[in-house]
Amino acid sequence: MVPTTGNTQNGVVLLHVYDRAEDVVSLRNEIFEQPAVLERLLKTQGEAAVEIASTVKKRQVKSVFIAARGSSDNAALYGKYLWGFLNRLPVGLATPSLFTMYRTPPRLEGSLVVGISQSGESPDIVSVVKEGRRQGNLTLAITNEPSSPLAAEAELLLETGAGEERAVAATKTYTTQLAAIALLGAAAADAPDLFAALDRVPDLVKEALDLDDAIRVAAQRYRYMSQCVVLGRGFNYATAYEWSLKLKEMTYVVAEPYSSADFRHGPVAIVSDGFPVLAVLPAGAVFEDGMRLLETLATEHRAELLVLSNDDRALALAKTPIRLPSDLPEWLSPLVSIVPAQLFCYHLTQAMGYDTESPRRLRKVTRTL
Amino acid sequence: MVPTTGNTQNGVVLLHVYDRAEDVVSLRNEIFEQPAVLERLLKTQGEAAVEIASTVKKRQVKSVFIAARGSSDNAALYGKYLWGFLNRLPVGLATPSLFTMYRTPPRLEGSLVVGISQSGESPDIVSVVKEGRRQGNLTLAITNEPSSPLAAEAELLLETGAGEERAVAATKTYTTQLAAIALLGAAAADAPDLFAALDRVPDLVKEALDLDDAIRVAAQRYRYMSQCVVLGRGFNYATAYEWSLKLKEMTYVVAEPYSSADFRHGPVAIVSDGFPVLAVLPAGAVFEDGMRLLETLATEHRAELLVLSNDDRALALAKTPIRLPSDLPEWLSPLVSIVPAQLFCYHLTQAMGYDTESPRRLRKVTRTL
Numbered sequence: 001m002v003p004t005t006g007n008t009q010n011g012v013v014l015l016h017v018y019d020r021a022e023d024v025v026s027l028r029n030e031i032f033e034q035p036a037v038l039e040r041l042l043k044t045q046g047e048a049a050v051e052i053a054s055t056v057k058k059r060q061v062k063s064v065f066i067a068a069r070g071s072s073d074n075a076a077l078y079g080k081y082l083w084g085f086l087n088r089l090p091v092g093l094a095t096p097s098l099f100t101m102y103r104t105p106p107r108l109e110g111s112l113v114v115g116i117s118q119s120g121e122s123p124d125i126v127s128v129v130k131e132g133r134r135q136g137n138l139t140l141a142i143t144n145e146p147s148s149p150l151a152a153e154a155e156l157l158l159e160t161g162a163g164e165e166r167a168v169a170a171t172k173t174y175t176t177q178l179a180a181i182a183l184l185g186a187a188a189a190d191a192p193d194l195f196a197a198l199d200r201v202p203d204l205v206k207e208a209l210d211l212d213d214a215i216r217v218a219a220q221r222y223r224y225m226s227q228c229v230v231l232g233r234g235f236n237y238a239t240a241y242e243w244s245l246k247l248k249e250m251t252y253v254v255a256e257p258y259s260s261a262d263f264r265h266g267p268v269a270i271v272s273d274g275f276p277v278l279a280v281l282p283a284g285a286v287f288e289d290g291m292r293l294l295e296t297l298a299t300e301h302r303a304e305l306l307v308l309s310n311d312d313r314a315l316a317l318a319k320t321p322i323r324l325p326s327d328l329p330e331w332l333s334p335l336v337s338i339v340p341a342q343l344f345c346y347h348l349t350q351a352m353g354y355d356t357e358s359p360r361r362l363r364k365v366t367r368t369l
Numbered sequence: 370m371v372p373t374t375g376n377t378q379n380g381v382v383l384l385h386v387y388d389r390a391e392d393v394v395s396l397r398n399e400i401f402e403q404p405a406v407l408e409r410l411l412k413t414q415g416e417a418a419v420e421i422a423s424t425v426k427k428r429q430v431k432s433v434f435i436a437a438r439g440s441s442d443n444a445a446l447y448g449k450y451l452w453g454f455l456n457r458l459p460v461g462l463a464t465p466s467l468f469t470m471y472r473t474p475p476r477l478e479g480s481l482v483v484g485i486s487q488s489g490e491s492p493d494i495v496s497v498v499k500e501g502r503r504q505g506n507l508t509l510a511i512t513n514e515p516s517s518p519l520a521a522e523a524e525l526l527l528e529t530g531a532g533e534e535r536a537v538a539a540t541k542t543y544t545t546q547l548a549a550i551a552l553l554g555a556a557a558a559d560a561p562d563l564f565a566a567l568d569r570v571p572d573l574v575k576e577a578l579d580l581d582d583a584i585r586v587a588a589q590r591y592r593y594m595s596q597c598v599v600l601g602r603g604f605n606y607a608t609a610y611e612w613s614l615k616l617k618e619m620t621y622v623v624a625e626p627y628s629s630a631d632f633r634h635g636p637v638a639i640v641s642d643g644f645p646v647l648a649v650l651p652a653g654a655v656f657e658d659g660m661r662l663l664e665t666l667a668t669e670h671r672a673e674l675l676v677l678s679n680d681d682r683a684l685a686l687a688k689t690p691i692r693l694p695s696d697l698p699e700w701l702s703p704l705v706s707i708v709p710a711q712l713f714c715y716h717l718t719q720a721m722g723y724d725t726e727s728p729r730r731l732r733k734v735t736r737t738l
Contacts, residue, residue: 081466084475086473089475091475095449229623262442289470
């Protein structure tokens with residue numbers, strides 16, 4: 001691995017361009033590393049999470065404000081739901097241009113300002129955390145790079161410790177970000193049963209990885225798919241976003257994520273006979289709402305459904321059913337349900353003959369303003 | 370016009386199904402009504418906006434929390450930027466499922482809780498405002514229906530007063546929502562020059578409507594477009610979302626909205642030779658960042674660009690340039706830039722032979738939980 005020096009190209013600074021000739025299966029390896037890196041994170045970061053949670057209480061944080069881009073922004077979406085659910089905190093997602101371009105940042109009084117970034121490099125994310133700190137707010141970096149500018153700028157640090165990620169598409173750095181968010185939520189809720197549930201995640205991810213062969217076969221059907229929608233709601237709204245981002249990055253399919261509610265308010269019009277709809281719908285509080293939409297899509301609009309679920313009723317509606325582990329707490333389901341989605345994208349990329357390691361137009365670290 | 374009684378269909382309650390045989394050009398009429406309804410709103414709602422702004426100050430509001438769906442949610446995106454910019458307020462967008470399905474609403478202490486809805490009917494939006502009020506927060510409804518459940522639930526009301534909107538796709542109710550948001554921002558900032566700028570909007574919209582013929586001709590080229598991306602950043606992030614929603618609703622094109630920054634973090638991979646990129650990029654603080662992206666897209670990735678701008682450099686990159694009024698304050702540009710986008714969708718719908726009044730699968734009022 002030879003990192004070359006950064007160069008600027010049309011406002012996007014390319015930081016590390018790896019020579020990866022000796023290893024062209026990073027993506028697959030990284031998907032399969034997830035049980036191990038999640039287990040390590042849960043073992044090593046628990047104490048840090050408890051300390052951060054205690055600081056959050058001491059400083060009387062009333063709300064959370066998160067800045068992130070790409071897959072990290074999808075992890076932030078999970079945080080928006082989970083910290084609302086477990087900790088009753090309102091979570092806002094930042095508008096970095098107000099900080100970097102309009103130069104009129106909002107007053108964030110009483111907020112925990114969080115930057116989430118694998119590399120900790122993107123200047124817009126660093127700017128939001130810097131301004132949050134300047135205003136006297138508590139700040140936190142969730143990053144895979146403890147020596148990054150983002151980690152340096154934030155008062156608190158939670159390391160994802162996923163190890164180097166070489167494939168351009170984020171996989172293990174995304175699930176470890178989710179785990180870091182879940183760990184913080186559990187620590188702030190101070191409920192031992194939440195930690196016990198979290199400890200089961202690596203095994204649940206292993207179980208999801210066992211679907212590899214079945215998903216390789218199932219993905220062939222989608223070889224000529226050019227567009228689709230991806231549905232998920234509540235905690236798995238994040239999964240819908242991350243799945244569709246992976247599809248766009250790796251397979252170049254125009255994949256649009258929606259909650260079942262937002263989809264009904266207009267976008268459902270695009271569905272015609274055979275239109276592919278991918279849905280992530282594990283058992284839980286939003287299940288029945290999702291089922292009603294999937295039933296309409298399957299029977300009235302004649303969409304073609306690919307469904308990730310652990311409920312027989314949802315799977316029965318699908319042309320391509322993919323079964324999630326059965327005993328899956330809904331609040332942790334995004335850490336598991338994204339895994340078959342990653343495998344699907346990996347195998348579809350192979351079926352389409354594209355490069356699984358380095359999608360066109362993209363580099364590992366994207367720096368935006 | 371004969372409203373029929375509501376009926377429930379797969380969890381979506383259809384409220385008003387109009388018999389519209391006597392008038393099949395509602396959409397076009399409603400687009401062209403915009404200067405008049407905007408002028409009326411600015412004339413009649415200024416005092417209400419000043420009163421609401423004074424209550425907001427009295428109650429020491431520290432942040433804003435908005436619940437909305439569909440086009441109203443795109444208006445909320447404008448509010449997120451504008452109230453951050455003019456009033457330095459952090460604005461969060463609600464996650465209604467935390468209120469309606471998980472039943473663990475966040476603690477919204479110190480927030481103004483806003484529901485935005487044309488009809489004021491959707492139960493999820495009403496639930497968020499109701500819970501906000503139960504918690505003792507100041508609440509505001511921005512709606513076209515002053516006798517709706519949403520208006521009844523909120524302490525404060527700002528009417529958009531757009532008159533009945535009969536076409537399923539929102540046009541004048543969207544721009545009047547933007548104007549209501551701008552009026553409130555100006556009132557809370559208490560700066561007379563902002564009101565003077567707002568008063569020019571109806572004339573600027575008239576100027577944009579003069580593009581009708583040119584856009585009718587330009588739209589023919591896109592007759593067989595099946596997918597595209599729509600780019601906009603900062604204030605016009607909302608425009609990108611609303612334009613893409615209109616495209617999906619009316620033309621069934623899979624159109625995905627992005628900020629120029631988010632687009633670089635992965636989705637840019639989908640762009641290949643000739644891929645259609647629609648961009649809204651008026652002069653302003655985010656212009657140079659958008660230009661850098663458009664230059665890369667045009668020259669390196671060979672995308673086909675349709676550009677709405679009032680800057681010659683941006684227009685020169687486009688296969689289809691559409692010129693916005695020249696003297697357009699950036700903070701108000703979304704009220705004007707969406708107008709040629711609406712006309713584009715109207716003419717493209719006609720070119721494709723679809724129904725401009727009643728898109729398939731949709732009804733005027735969508736009630737989600």
